[in-house]
Amino acid sequence: MPSLKDLKTRIESVKSTRKITKAMQMVAAAKLRRAQEAAEDSRPYAKRFNAVMAGLAASVGGSESAPKLLRGTGSDQTHLLVVMTAERGLCGGFNSNIAKLARHKAAELKAAGKTVKVLTVGKKGRDALKRDLGSDFVGHVDLSEFKRIGYANAQEIAKDILTRFDAGEFDVATIFYSEFVNVVTQIPTAQQIIPASFEAEEGESSGAVYDYEPGEEQILADLLPRGVATQIFSGLLENGASEQGARMSAMDNATRNAGEMIDKLTIEFNRSRQAVITNELIEIISGAEAL
Amino acid sequence: MAQTMQFDLVSPERALASLQASAVQIPGSEGDMTAMPQHAPTITTLRPGVLKVESPEGNSEYLVTGGFAEIAGDSLSVLAERAIPMAEMTRDQMNTLIEEAREMYKTAKEEDQPHGLVEDAAKLLADMEALGTHMSL
Numbered sequence: 001m002p003s004l005k006d007l008k009t010r011i012e013s014v015k016s017t018r019k020i021t022k023a024m025q026m027v028a029a030a031k032l033r034r035a036q037e038a039a040e041d042s043r044p045y046a047k048r049f050n051a052v053m054a055g056l057a058a059s060v061g062g063s064e065s066a067p068k069l070l071r072g073t074g075s076d077q078t079h080l081l082v083v084m085t086a087e088r089g090l091c092g093g094f095n096s097n098i099a100k101l102a103r104h105k106a107a108e109l110k111a112a113g114k115t116v117k118v119l120t121v122g123k124k125g126r127d128a129l130k131r132d133l134g135s136d137f138v139g140h141v142d143l144s145e146f147k148r149i150g151y152a153n154a155q156e157i158a159k160d161i162l163t164r165f166d167a168g169e170f171d172v173a174t175i176f177y178s179e180f181v182n183v184v185t186q187i188p189t190a191q192q193i194i195p196a197s198f199e200a201e202e203g204e205s206s207g208a209v210y211d212y213e214p215g216e217e218q219i220l221a222d223l224l225p226r227g228v229a230t231q232i233f234s235g236l237l238e239n240g241a242s243e244q245g246a247r248m249s250a251m252d253n254a255t256r257n258a259g260e261m262i263d264k265l266t267i268e269f270n271r272s273r274q275a276v277i278t279n280e281l282i283e284i285i286s287g288a289e290a291l
Numbered sequence: 292m293a294q295t296m297q298f299d300l301v302s303p304e305r306a307l308a309s310l311q312a313s314a315v316q317i318p319g320s321e322g323d324m325t326a327m328p329q330h331a332p333t334i335t336t337l338r339p340g341v342l343k344v345e346s347p348e349g350n351s352e353y354l355v356t357g358g359f360a361e362i363a364g365d366s367l368s369v370l371a372e373r374a375i376p377m378a379e380m381t382r383d384q385m386n387t388l389i390e391e392a393r394e395m396y397k398t399a400k401e402e403d404q405p406h407g408l409v410e411d412a413a414k415l416l417a418d419m420e421a422l423g424t425h426m427s428l
Binding site: 038041042044045046048049052056150151154209210211212213214218219222223226229230233 | 299301302303304305306319320321331332333334335336358359361363368370372373
């Protein structure tokens with residue numbers, strides 16, 4: 001049976017925990033709105049880009065001279081997994097869900113006799129995968145210094161990946177990120193970026209036949225590296241929104257739990273306070289009776 | 292001519308403009324071209340340069356650094372890597388851009404990268420510098 005003083009201290013400490021989680025929730029909510037706006041702002045670009053690429057890829061894709069980024073290297077022996085996670089924790093299952101998907105995929109590939117290489121973006125994913133895939137790490141990108149993720153960050157990552165691709169370090173690249181559906185739902189997603197695959201939206205690719213200036217293949221060669229950057233950028237933005245969403249709901253739960261705990265402790269505190277008073281009364285009464 | 296077409300300028304980070312334009316001058320990689328309504332469907336890559344938009348409401352200019360433009364008869368979409376409205380442009384920003392291009396050229400030359408990246412970077416640098424003089428900020 002804890003003493004009254006113990007209970008009081010515990011109530012106080014849970015109360016300050018609740019204050020912190022509440023504050024974190026509100027910060028996450030504000031950041032979420034910004035992250036969502038950023039994700040929405042980037043959508044028109046990605047959508048048009050994909051539409052144009054789909055058209056180009058369809059007309060050039062089949063030929064022998066198509067760029068390697070589109071056609072692939074002709075083998076699928078070495079896979080590069082680009083695992084994009086958050087730099088911070090305390091956001092529920094966000095980081096571990098992405099890590100779990102990546103781990104699963106890596107195990108699958110290894111079972112099929114393929115070589116797996118891992119490039120991590122974000123500290124938390126690196127920590128989560130260190131034990132299982134630590135020997136497969138080929139690099140790490142730290143984004144903790146950037147308050148707001150810009151296209152330049154995505155370009156840096158894309159450049160790193162493309163340099164490795166040109167050096168023949170891998171054949172297939174897949175990015176892992178979390179797709180933002182709403183505040184409570186984020187879906188860990190794997191998307192293959194090299195060789196590139198573009199899905200034409202219904203009814204958009206059919207249409208005018210374009211003139212290309214310069215030729216189709218040059219344009220394609222120019223645009224494919226940008227496509228990698230674009231895909232990484234939208235992955236990063238989805239991730240940003242997902243992270244804040246996950247943190248918001250995790251912190252909401254934590255705040256509610258803390259509230260429940262405070263209620264329970266307060267009841268316990270009042271009961272034992274009353275017990276002490278009753279005890280004292282009994283002592284006084286029985287003392288009086290004894291006289 | 293009262294005819295107009297839908298003009299969209301988007302960068303990866305945000306959509307910058309969406310309006311009805313009567314003519315748009317595009318800095319294409321193989322030379323400038325002006326797109327007007329009913330232009331033949333064309334896709335062209337961009338070089339760093341100035342994008343001039345003429346619309347019934349007035350003219351506007353944007354600085355773009357690479358990307359591509361999609362012309363489709365009654366609409367024109369420019370997808371630029373980076374686009375800055377000319378009105379917001381300052382000498383300092385231009386210098387930063389030139390500096391970036393120079394840096395890229397240097398690293399490309401040192402690392403001896405394939406794919407004609409060195410020439411690309413050199414061209415980018417030249418374009419940037421020309422742009423800086425042209426603007427005479």
